[in-house]
Amino acid sequence: MRLRALTIATAVALSLTTLGTVAPAAAATNASGPTPGTAAIQANPGNPTSPTATAHTVSVNGTPVPVKAESVSGTSHDVAMFAKGTGTATVSVTMPGLAASAAPVVTPRTLAIATTRSGDTVTFTIRDAHPLVVETPGVRALFLFVTPAETAVPSASDPDVLYFGPGEHDAGVIRPESGQTVYLAPGALVHGRIDGDGVTNVHVLGRGILDAGADTSRTDKTMAIRFHDSSDITVSGIGVRNAQWWQTLYIRSSGIHVSWLNLMGTLINNDGIDTDGVQDMTVEHNFVMSGDDGFGWHALDAATNGEPETRGLHATDTTFWNVTGGNPVRFGSSMETEVFTDISITQSYVLRAKEVALKFDVQDWATVSDVTMDGFHVESQPVGKQAIVLQVLKGQYSNDTGYRDERGRITGITIRDFTDVTADPVTLSGWDATHGIADVAFEDVVLGGAPLTAAQVRTNAFVSGVTVS
Numbered sequence: 001m002r003l004r005a006l007t008i009a010t011a012v013a014l015s016l017t018t019l020g021t022v023a024p025a026a027a028a029t030n031a032s033g034p035t036p037g038t039a040a041i042q043a044n045p046g047n048p049t050s051p052t053a054t055a056h057t058v059s060v061n062g063t064p065v066p067v068k069a070e071s072v073s074g075t076s077h078d079v080a081m082f083a084k085g086t087g088t089a090t091v092s093v094t095m096p097g098l099a100a101s102a103a104p105v106v107t108p109r110t111l112a113i114a115t116t117r118s119g120d121t122v123t124f125t126i127r128d129a130h131p132l133v134v135e136t137p138g139v140r141a142l143f144l145f146v147t148p149a150e151t152a153v154p155s156a157s158d159p160d161v162l163y164f165g166p167g168e169h170d171a172g173v174i175r176p177e178s179g180q181t182v183y184l185a186p187g188a189l190v191h192g193r194i195d196g197d198g199v200t201n202v203h204v205l206g207r208g209i210l211d212a213g214a215d216t217s218r219t220d221k222t223m224a225i226r227f228h229d230s231s232d233i234t235v236s237g238i239g240v241r242n243a244q245w246w247q248t249l250y251i252r253s254s255g256i257h258v259s260w261l262n263l264m265g266t267l268i269n270n271d272g273i274d275t276d277g278v279q280d281m282t283v284e285h286n287f288v289m290s291g292d293d294g295f296g297w298h299a300l301d302a303a304t305n306g307e308p309e310t311r312g313l314h315a316t317d318t319t320f321w322n323v324t325g326g327n328p329v330r331f332g333s334s335m336e337t338e339v340f341t342d343i344s345i346t347q348s349y350v351l352r353a354k355e356v357a358l359k360f361d362v363q364d365w366a367t368v369s370d371v372t373m374d375g376f377h378v379e380s381q382p383v384g385k386q387a388i389v390l391q392v393l394k395g396q397y398s399n400d401t402g403y404r405d406e407r408g409r410i411t412g413i414t415i416r417d418f419t420d421v422t423a424d425p426v427t428l429s430g431w432d433a434t435h436g437i438a439d440v441a442f443e444d445v446v447l448g449g450a451p452l453t454a455a456q457v458r459t460n461a462f463v464s465g466v467t468v469s
Helices: none
Strands: 041-044 057-060 063-065 067-072 075-084 089-094 105-107 116-118 121-126 132-136 139-148 161-164 167-174 181-184 188-197 200-206 209-211 225-228 231-236 239-241 248-251 254-259 262-264 273-276 279-290 295-299 310-322 329-335 339-352 358-362 367-378 388-392 409-420 426-429 437-447 457-459 463-468
Touching: 041 063, 057 075, 063 075, 075 262, 089 139, 121 132, 139 262, 139 279, 161 167, 181 188, 188 200, 248 254, 273 279, 273 310, 295 310, 295 339, 329 339, 329 367, 358 367, 358 409, 388 409, 388 437, 426 437, 426 463, 457 463
Parallel strands: 075 139, 161 181, 167 188, 181 200, 188 209, 188 225, 200 231, 209 239, 225 248, 231 254, 239 262, 248 273, 254 279, 262 279, 273 295, 279 310, 295 329, 310 339, 329 358, 339 367, 358 388, 367 409, 388 426, 409 437, 426 457, 437 463
Antiparallel strands: 041 075, 057 063, 057 089, 067 075, 089 121, 105 132, 116 121, 132 139
């Protein structure tokens, strides 16, 4: 049965089924199997409307974890989700009929997770929660969304909590008020979108899934999650599926914390985590499947939105799966503001890159400065696509309202510990002598297995202060 939540002010109290946290000592199924880890495991039932997958079965420390064949915008993906406590987790993945020659790999490869195989079963051990993908030739990918155990589940009876328990719900547009929490329990599938406007101290929490397919629109440019003119916002732990436009957007807002999301979008314009005029934002431990830019950090429509600064954006430990179009990380294209500064993106794992892996394209008047990229690892990218492009230009996304026709600048950029399977040259291109690119440092950049050289950095006359070390 699908239940419609009529108002955010009224708590929806639904029964929460026991999800079976298993103590490590009780987890082993037989003495001859793999040695179980030490962490308590909480299996997530997953999408209640998706069929059980046939290509994979999963157990963790002896606890069965459901694998669902989820449909995302017409594409199908095997998904298993679980939370782990402190300690190790031994993961066993069985693929019936697995070819003897097949060599499953746990990605990100950068994490160097070793596997052992016995018949159709592959086993590996992890200590930290992290999104993983098991990739096997001839077998569809298995997405493992591993999160920490929840520590403070809100009460369904709290009047400031909109609580969605396990099962399917038709919520429509959820409009939280200041001080409220939207909670999606493990096993919850909530049809709808979340739209916060002018609110403060709002939390979106849980381990359930928000399916925005019927409540977002490419024509109307509505997102699965949007916070506008808001502050002190936390979004953590949930999944987002089937958005028709950008999956999430934070605009003219501050004090934002986004963590442990699993976003799955494959359509064009399915950006992952977008920002516009945001200050003081932390983004960590997220999985971003995007049909367009994974991070689309930009500034649009100054005539309507003004020119709020983008300042203090810090992302760490992001796993990107970029398909259909766009770039895993993009600063631009629209940059209708003066200040875009104090930004860091660290520990990034790009499992798929469709176009340029890291792109700065400043098509308006912003000065983009003090940006550090540290630990950016691209594991798969089409031949002929570039790793890094920085450019100041006038293009199709430049301001067209008559508000202001001017170019910006890029300065003070550090790109460190960057690896990419592609060996294509890096491109830096300024607009003119006043609107150029300056002071870009490449440190420990490896392309196509070889260290970057100065000769591989292509520049024009409006680029200065480039170092390669």
